[in-house]
Structures are given as C-alpha cells and as structure tokens.
Amino acid sequence: MHTDLLARALEHEHHEIDAGIAAFAAAPGDRQPLMRALGALRRHIYLEEEFLFPLLAEAEPALAPPVFVMLREHAQIWDTLDSLEHAAANATGGESAAALTRQLTVQLLHHNMKEEKILYPRADELPAAAADRLRSFLASAKLPDGWVCVKARPRLGEPARAER
C-alpha cells in the first residue's frame, strides 16, 4: 500500500535531520552538515504546518489538540534554530553552538517521538487525494523565503522577534 510510505517518508526526514545535527555535535569544525540539517528542519516544519497538519485536522478533528501542541513546540524549536544558526555562523559569545545543539537535540527527541506515535500513523489513513497531495509536496516543496512557523510569528501590536 503506497500511502504507507508517507509516515515512513516523514520519519526518514527526522532521521536525516538528526544525523546532520549529530555530525555537527561530533565535529563542530564542519558547519556544513548542521546548516544543511537546519535548512531541512525548517522545510520539514513548513510541510507539517502548511500541508500535513491541516490535512490531518480536517480528516480527523480529534487531532486538533495534539496538532496545537506540535505547533507550540515548533515555535520553541524555531527559536533554538535561529539562535543556533546565529551562533554557528558567528562563533561569538553568548550561548555556545554546542549548548544550543544539545538543546535542539533534546527538543527534537521529544517532539519527533510524539509526532511519530500520534500523528504520522494517521497520515497513512488520509484519503487518497490528500495523501497524494502531501506526497507531492514532500517530494518537491521548497521553503518560501521569509516563511516563519505559525506560532513564532509576531502578533498584531507586538514588536517583531528581532526587535525584542
């Protein structure tokens, strides 16, 4: 059954991203794997928030609460991503890239486990048309310039993150 590939494809993205982060943790002199993994993680979050989660919540309204928790965790992960990207690029003081890498690893461990247990299996139960749509996004979607995860966006009347 080819929809079976969806959950596995999503899990595969988790593993690839984890591997890039682990490679940087093991050899911090080489930023390439980290930068690739951070880009892949942003795109992965984009796919989940713009395509996977709405499809799941539409097919099964009972999934709205776990989706809400995942969105909140994405915002925390996004914050760490921004800080880590900055620390790795500048090698300046403040929180070190190593500490941020550890923080991101722990955040992803908990987050990914929940997605893989609660949400991804449901992707395999999506109606065929929705599953096909998601599969084609997984294969080809690019992260739009300037896209920010939903719960990390400044709300009306609040200063943008960079100004805080």
Ligand SMILES: [Fe+2]
């Ligand atoms: Fe996620």
Ligand SMILES: [Fe+2]
């Ligand atoms: Fe995920």
